[in-house]
Amino acid sequence: MNLTPPPPSPDKGGKxxxxxxxxxxxxxxxxxxxxxxxxxxxxxxxxxxxxxxxxVRALLIEQGDLxxxxxxxxFGNVQVEDAEFGLSLELTLRSYARFASLSAELDxxxxxxxxxxxxxxxxxxxWEMMKQRAAxxxxxxxxxxxxxxxETCRLELSLAPDSILGALYNPNEGTLNPxxxxxxxxxxxxxAGLTVWTHARVTxxxxxxxxxxxxxxSRGPVSAGWVIVAAGAWSRExxxxxxxxLPVEWVHGExxxxxxxxxxxxxxxxxxxxxxxxxGAQEQSVGxxxxxxxxxxxxxxxxxxxxxxxxxxxxxxxxxxxxAEARRWLPTLRRASVIRSWAIxxxxxxxxxxxxxxxxxxxxxxxxxxxxxxxxxxxLVGELVAGMVTGAVSDxxxxxxxxxxxx
Amino acid sequence: xxDLIELAIVGAGxxxxxxxxxxxxxxxxxxxxxxxPRPGGQYFKxxxxxxxxxAPAKDSAADSHxxxxxxxxxxxxxxxxxDTAVWGVFPEEGGYLLCLYGPGGMPRRLLAKKVILAPxxxxxxxxxxxxxxxxxxxxxxxxxLVKHQGLLPGRRILLSGTGPLQLVLARxxxxxxxxxxxxxxxxxxxxxxxxxxxxxxxQWERLGEGWVAWRTMRKAGTPLRWExxxxxxxxxxxxxxxxxxxxVGGARExxxxxxxxxxxxxxxSVQLARQxxxxxxxxxxxxxxxxxxxxxxxxxxxxxxxxxxxAGIGGKDVAQWEGRLAALAAARQLGRTGTPERLSAVxxxxxxxxxxAAVLLDLFPAxxxxxxxxxxxxxxxxxxxxxxxxxxxxxxxxxxTLNAVRMVTRAGMGRCQGRMCGGPVSELLARTLNRPVEALxxxxxxxxxxxxxxxxxxxxxx
Numbered sequence: 016m017n018l019t020p021p022p023p024s025p026d027k028g029g030k031x032x033x034x035x036x037x038x039x040x041x042x043x044x045x046x047x048x049x050x051x052x053x054x055x056x057x058x059x060x061x062x063x064x065x066x067x068x069x070x071v072r073a074l075l076i077e078q079g080d081l082x083x084x085x086x087x088x089x090f091g092n093v094q095v096e097d098a099e100f101g102l103s104l105e106l107t108l109r110s111y112a113r114f115a116s117l118s119a120e121l122d123x124x125x126x127x128x129x130x131x132x133x134x135x136x137x138x139x140x141x142w143e144m145m146k147q148r149a150a151x152x153x154x155x156x157x158x159x160x161x162x163x164x165x166e167t168c169r170l171e172l173s174l175a176p177d178s179i180l181g182a183l184y185n186p187n188e189g190t191l192n193p194x195x196x197x198x199x200x201x202x203x204x205x206x207a208g209l210t211v212w213t214h215a216r217v218t219x220x221x222x223x224x225x226x227x228x229x230x231x232x233s234r235g236p237v238s239a240g241w242v243i244v245a246a247g248a249w250s251r252e253x254x255x256x257x258x259x260x261l262p263v264e265w266v267h268g269e270x271x272x273x274x275x276x277x278x279x280x281x282x283x284x285x286x287x288x289x290x291x292x293x294x295g296a297q298e299q300s301v302g303x304x305x306x307x308x309x310x311x312x313x314x315x316x317x318x319x320x321x322x323x324x325x326x327x328x329x330x331x332x333x334x335x336x337x338x339a340e341a342r343r344w345l346p347t348l349r350r351a352s353v354i355r356s357w358a359i360x361x362x363x364x365x366x367x368x369x370x371x372x373x374x375x376x377x378x379x380x381x382x383x384x385x386x387x388x389x390x391x392x393x394x395l396v397g398e399l400v401a402g403m404v405t406g407a408v409s410d411x412x413x414x415x416x417x418x419x420x421x422x
Numbered sequence: 423x424x425d426l427i428e429l430a431i432v433g434a435g436x437x438x439x440x441x442x443x444x445x446x447x448x449x450x451x452x453x454x455x456x457x458x459p460r461p462g463g464q465y466f467k468x469x470x471x472x473x474x475x476x477a478p479a480k481d482s483a484a485d486s487h488x489x490x491x492x493x494x495x496x497x498x499x500x501x502x503x504x505d506t507a508v509w510g511v512f513p514e515e516g517g518y519l520l521c522l523y524g525p526g527g528m529p530r531r532l533l534a535k536k537v538i539l540a541p542x543x544x545x546x547x548x549x550x551x552x553x554x555x556x557x558x559x560x561x562x563x564x565x566x567l568v569k570h571q572g573l574l575p576g577r578r579i580l581l582s583g584t585g586p587l588q589l590v591l592a593r594x595x596x597x598x599x600x601x602x603x604x605x606x607x608x609x610x611x612x613x614x615x616x617x618x619x620x621x622x623x624x625q626w627e628r629l630g631e632g633w634v635a636w637r638t639m640r641k642a643g644t645p646l647r648w649e650x651x652x653x654x655x656x657x658x659x660x661x662x663x664x665x666x667x668x669x670v671g672g673a674r675e676x677x678x679x680x681x682x683x684x685x686x687x688x689x690x691s692v693q694l695a696r697q698x699x700x701x702x703x704x705x706x707x708x709x710x711x712x713x714x715x716x717x718x719x720x721x722x723x724x725x726x727x728x729x730x731x732x733a734g735i736g737g738k739d740v741a742q743w744e745g746r747l748a749a750l751a752a753a754r755q756l757g758r759t760g761t762p763e764r765l766s767a768v769x770x771x772x773x774x775x776x777x778x779a780a781v782l783l784d785l786f787p788a789x790x791x792x793x794x795x796x797x798x799x800x801x802x803x804x805x806x807x808x809x810x811x812x813x814x815x816x817x818x819x820x821x822x823t824l825n826a827v828r829m830v831t832r833a834g835m836g837r838c839q840g841r842m843c844g845g846p847v848s849e850l851l852a853r854t855l856n857r858p859v860e861a862l863x864x865x866x867x868x869x870x871x872x873x874x875x876x877x878x879x880x881x882x883x884x
Contacts, residue, residue, distance in 0.1 A: 198829075
């Protein structure tokens with residue numbers, strides 16, 4: 016164990032005492048945790064769980080409910096095929112290996128199952144990109160295969176064949192219930208001594224003499240020698256409070272879900288057009304992706320718009336755009352009832368690599384966000400970041416994910 | 423963007439019809455959108471011509487009241503869009519964008535300078551063990567069957583709930599030839615009613631309606647039993663027995679019945695106003711969130727009004743006068759000012775009707791303690807089939823808000839989007855954690871607030 020001792024408290028005011036939650040979980044200035052994790056999504060809850068399991072006294076702070084940001088707004092895909100090559104893919108595959116035993120490890124059914132995944136190809140340019148991708152994935156040991164039109168449509172009978180040239184297929188990809196995964200991490204983290212604050216806002220990260228000293232929250236100040244930012248799109252403004260400019264951007268992503276339908280699609284599907292997307296487009300871009308939940312609801316996405324607004328509003332322009340695209344790919348869904356939509360800021364970094372590790376400027380300040388395909392990296396990233404706190408992890412290759420690599 | 427219209431009114435029940443008439447009187451062109459094939463809402467429901475039942479019950483008093491309201495629809499500057507759901511309201515520059523879904527040939531989008539929402543209410547769901555058995559239905563659904571379709575929901579019927587609507591239903595069922603075993607009211611006999619004489623003075627028609635219903639029940643030998651509810655419904659694939667008793671403690675009895683009608687009052691349909699972004703506050707009396715309105719019934723969104731039972735249960739007369747008041751305010755905002763005499767007359771009549779509505783709420787409050795009846799295997803969320811036990815488990819595991827319960831269990835994520843189970847789940851959470859319902863957070867309805875076919879979301883017809 017290699018914990019930085021908490022420095023002396025910088026808070027002189029101390030007028031407002033932190034209101035204690037019903038369970039008396041009253042971390043404050045006098046009783047401090049070793050580490051504070053900001054963001055109760057997939058990554059934050061995994062980090063908090065792994066910290067608690069490593070014996071670190073940790074406090075997880077979430078501004079809303081657990082998994083109420085982008086972590087609860089995704090399709091639950093455990094996906095390999097879209098990983099960036101290099102270290103990202105290496106970590107993805109290492110993390111993937113943990114899913115088969117994840118429910119057992121957490122003693123909680125997180126709904127993991129293998130379903131397969133298709134990246135749908137519509138033009139020659141996409142075909143060439145997917146062909147190269149298939150070769151590199153195969154070289155890394157992934158069972159990826161390039162399917163022609165006939166093979167693709169035999170796999171998914173509802174697809175409209177006219178628009179399809181083929182697909183990049185991986186039968187080993189799967190799905191889980193992200194809400195349950197976050198819930199399970201928080202539950203088992205608590206079993207190991209973790210404290211979880213929901214509906215509590217971090218209003219600032221405190222830095223003194225080049226070292227992080229704690230956070231200011233809506234429940235009062237809390238001191239800690241380690242602060243870990245895992246807040247998705249909200250990470251940017253949190254970083255600013257510590258004087259760190261994090262290169263987090265986000266899209267306003269919108270999707271919708273149908274009522275329960277008979278088995279219609281076994282694989283998760285995503286158009287390969289996402290790999291062609293031009294970056295920084297201010298206009299709304301609409302691509303097709305689909306996942307039928309084990310219960311039968313079909314999730315359809317997605318419309319995305321690069322923005323600097325942090326909003327959860329569904330828009331009257333995105334919903335018809337998503338509907339039109341879904342109908343083009345699966346005409347059988349024309350009459351399916353849509354029962355809900357959602358919208359959330361989804362974090363990304365311009366170079367498509369995550370922000371993962373120390374910021375360099377403030378000792379004790381770590382960032383872990385914008386992981387692109389978040390679910391699959393969740394178990395490993397939690398372990399890695401916990402290891403950075405305890406000193407168990409210090410891989411110099413991780414420097415390529417440095418949160419301050421882009422200024 | 424579609425053309426900008428002056429005033430859109432959503433819902434053609436008593437509130438929406440009265441708002442349409444009043445706006446028309448002040449020269450405001452109205453587009454009235456209604457989800458049913460024919461205007462009237464639940465109270466002034468018109469039996470569709472294709473349903474030629476032998477003798478649908480006539481309600482002449484209601485008919486005579488409704489006639490002037492329906493006549494307002496034939497004005498040249500009133501456009502009625504029937505059979506059409508509004509699935510989203512979005513603030514836009516200069517007004518509100520309404521997203522519609524209806525039969526072919528109807529507009530899919532409307533942009534209105536002012537909007538009056540008159541969405542009405544739905545039966546308050548009150549879960550208890552066995553309430554998902556076939557043969558258990560709401561009083562509203564039963565009334566619809568017998569009044570408008572000439573159908574009997576069963577032969578040996580038990581009514582359980584509270585308030586005068588149960589008596590009206592009993593009368594219609596008896597008149598139509600059904601056996602009504604008993605009417606159970608969860609509240610005690612309204613001894614305090616005499617105190618409300620001033621407020622009830624003048625409400626002869628409704629008092630008369632109650633008297634007729636009571637006489638019909640006496641003749642048929644149907645007992646009205648106070649402080650009794652159905653505690654459990656039993657049967658093999660269908661209701662066969664009802665275990666009744668006081669909500670708390672006391673003796674139980676078993677009645678042989680094939681149908682149970684639940685009449686625990688109504689709960690406002692606030693989904694559209696909430697989706698639009700109107701501020702709502704929890705009302706402990708009505709045990710639900712209600713839109714915050716100013717004294718002209720405008721919500722926190724300027725130019726957007728909510729009237730009638732959708733803003734808080736008050737019945738058809740409060741609804742009509744609210745509709746008129748909001749129409750006057752909308753007309754004023756649109757530059758058509760009415761006379762001050764008309765405004766004060768509308769306010770006066772609304773106040774009078776509200777006093778009587780308050781009497782009913784006081785005498786027949788929504789029974790608060792029915793949560794005592796829930797067992798771990800009682801289904802709370804019917805769409806996703808989530809039981810009380812599953813919800814209690816995630817609460818024990820740390821879920822502290824309605825949204826947290828919803829995300830982990832999926833209660834409220836099905837077809838009805840929590841319209842049915844939202845209240846009961848909140849109340850279960852409140853009881854389990856011993857906190858007030860308003861501390862458990864809300865779940866904001868997302869568009870589409872009613873299920874719409876994928877193609878129906880498109881701006882143009884396919």
